[in-house]
Amino acid sequence: MSYRSPLGRARGLGSAKQGTHHFWIQRVTAVALIPLTLWFVFSLARLPSADFEAVTWWVAAPSVAVALVLFIGCALYHSLLGVQVVIEDYVGSEGAKIVALVLSKFVHVVAGVAGIFAVLKIALA
Amino acid sequence: MIGPYYKPQMTSMLSITHRLTGLGLSFGAILLVTWLVCLASGVDCYNVIAPHVTAWYGKLVLVAFTWALLYHFCNGIRHLMWDLGKGLDMPTAEKTGWGVIVVSVIVTAAVWAIALATK
Numbered sequence: 001m002s003y004r005s006p007l008g009r010a011r012g013l014g015s016a017k018q019g020t021h022h023f024w025i026q027r028v029t030a031v032a033l034i035p036l037t038l039w040f041v042f043s044l045a046r047l048p049s050a051d052f053e054a055v056t057w058w059v060a061a062p063s064v065a066v067a068l069v070l071f072i073g074c075a076l077y078h079s080l081l082g083v084q085v086v087i088e089d090y091v092g093s094e095g096a097k098i099v100a101l102v103l104s105k106f107v108h109v110v111a112g113v114a115g116i117f118a119v120l121k122i123a124l125a
Numbered sequence: 126m127i128g129p130y131y132k133p134q135m136t137s138m139l140s141i142t143h144r145l146t147g148l149g150l151s152f153g154a155i156l157l158v159t160w161l162v163c164l165a166s167g168v169d170c171y172n173v174i175a176p177h178v179t180a181w182y183g184k185l186v187l188v189a190f191t192w193a194l195l196y197h198f199c200n201g202i203r204h205l206m207w208d209l210g211k212g213l214d215m216p217t218a219e220k221t222g223w224g225v226i227v228v229s230v231i232v233t234a235a236v237w238a239i240a241l242a243t244k
Binding site: 027030031033034037038041042044045046047048049050051052055056059068072075076079082083086107111112114115117118119121122 | 144147148150151154155157158161162164165168171172175178179191194195198201202204205208236237239240243244
């Protein structure tokens, strides 16, 4: 028999009132990405040129820089949550699953920080 | 899902395509960040990757990403409607499914028509 208390056995296993948090943030970022994605796709399509000066000038505009930071942040957060579900669904062994989840989180955070830093460096130069 | 009892259905094909485009877009986001970091690093770094972006294979990848993004966008709105409890019956789900396919292809063509016309 175990000497652990019922509370000790239950902790860390249950919902802790966080059950719908993943689901909800996935939807909130999805809604935020509706206008951001439309803006991103059509802005890139309407860029007059893809050379260094033209793209730098575009990113440096304050409204563009803010929208890009929001787009990168929301897209990578949304991606992190989506990839997490795919890993949980398809990676069988518990060890590989945890490694994949942590790796995915690291990659997403690094990509988000790098992308936002790059935009700020160009915009504040 | 795949097994001896699975009969291919349009709705489940769209569902797995939503996941596949989502995964593809995660890689696309990393490419976008790489492009921005090169841009922020200066003209020399940018000019290393810029020729690949504008080459025929780069354009092909960009067209694929445009469609993947617009498919995930349209089908994502379909999912958000389901979350509101709308369009869950089979005839409507199949109708909106075809709508997602048609709209994502048309808007991809429109985006590239704009892109090629402005450059």
